Amino acid sequence: MTRSLTAAVLAASLAAGPALSFDISAMTEAEREAFGQEVRDYLMENPQVILDAVTALEEQQADQQAAADEALVADNADAIFDDGYSWVGGNPDGDITVVEFLDYRCGYCRRAAEEVEQLIASDGNIRFIVKEFPILGEASVLSSRFALAVREVAGDDAYKAAHDALIALNSDMSEPVMRRLAESLGVDADAVLAEMDSEEITQVITDTRALAQKLSINGTPTFVMGDELVRGYVPLDAMQQIVAQERS
Structure with missing residues (x-):
């Protein structure tokens, strides 16, 4: 040859x-x-031949992963978008739904929080769902239980206020801290603390973890934007591009 x-x-x-x-x-x-x-x-x-081959392989793998993720979203659409218990914000009648699996103790979730708010506020046509997915230890679990308990005791607006406070909280989740936080939100602290260990809240967290497992989600933040799974932090401009692509 x-x-x-x-x-x-x-x-x-x-x-x-x-x-x-x-x-x-x-x-x-x-x-x-x-x-x-x-x-x-x-x-x-x-040597560029090797780099070209590696690039082609990576693109092929990315396409395969995207197709697999799209199938996962389609197969679990009801649990993702209409579970009946996750908090819904933004525009409830929006043409695109953005779902975030988050952990309040996650640094990247905290980094993304302001950009998610900007995305929803600047767009005006996004339905936003929060999935409580505590994976970083007991403090994370307590944070999610607290947020969910606030919602049970005082409703959706109080939940959003608790969500915002928890994403910015820099102290441990001790009982005194939770009492002060509840009081700052104007919510009955005794009622919130009593509700935190309820079967209903335990079931919400259990069901969300089961859904995450079906979607092969093992980190936060993870987003579902339309029919696309977005794993990890993405900046505001990238989120806007994804939403625009989903609309088109």
């Missing part, structure tokens, strides 16, 4: 992936050694 033919076969194989191949076992040992040397020389002279 001449060097030019070797290069052509190699380049075509890297570009096409596993669909294109040739039977190297049909070569003699000497031909295989020569071929191997030709491949090495070609790659040393044309």
